[in-house]
Amino acid sequence: MIESITIITLCILYLAFFRPGKTPPLNNPLVIDRPGKYHVTLAPNINLAQPFVEAIAKELTSFGSRVGDSNTLFFDVLDKHVKAHGHDNYLLAITQRNGILLFQATSPEGDLGPYQTIYEFAQDVLKRFPLAGEPDAAITKQIIHSAERIADNKRIDIKQLSAPAD
Numbered sequence: 001m002i003e004s005i006t007i008i009t010l011c012i013l014y015l016a017f018f019r020p021g022k023t024p025p026l027n028n029p030l031v032i033d034r035p036g037k038y039h040v041t042l043a044p045n046i047n048l049a050q051p052f053v054e055a056i057a058k059e060l061t062s063f064g065s066r067v068g069d070s071n072t073l074f075f076d077v078l079d080k081h082v083k084a085h086g087h088d089n090y091l092l093a094i095t096q097r098n099g100i101l102l103f104q105a106t107s108p109e110g111d112l113g114p115y116q117t118i119y120e121f122a123q124d125v126l127k128r129f130p131l132a133g134e135p136d137a138a139i140t141k142q143i144i145h146s147a148e149r150i151a152d153n154k155r156i157d158i159k160q161l162s163a164p165a166d
Helices: 002-018 047-062 114-126 137-153
Strands: 030-034 038-042 073-078 090-097 100-106 157-160
Touching: 030 047, 038 047, 047 090, 047 100, 047 137, 073 114, 073 137, 090 114, 090 137, 100 114, 137 157
Parallel strands: 038 100
Antiparallel strands: 030 038, 073 090, 073 157, 090 100
């Protein structure tokens, strides 16, 4: 009797400590909605960018809810955690609409340049979140500062993309 209980207990402990963790399915887009705070849309195979994006969101929301809009900012991100799953880099768009932070990330695939790829992906998502007024330069600067600071802390290379010349 004691042997059976010992074996069952050891099996439960083994399963509790040594079973593999659950990785989000990489072939599906990931949408995270924290009502009143932020909305994240990560394209397929970019799901592992979630900790970086949520760290930026956490820092920006810790400053308090500043109602307003920002410009949409575009970044090229080189993250070793995402690179390990088949991508050297990914593209990230960050904006704020009426106090809600919006993040979109996608891979730089296709014939389009990186700016055009992320611009089109972001515009498709942002249709649901129209610009309410003029973008606030202070909010835009805070987003840039926070993204760069979190990237430095996590040893992630991030470069702001500028619009191509017409």
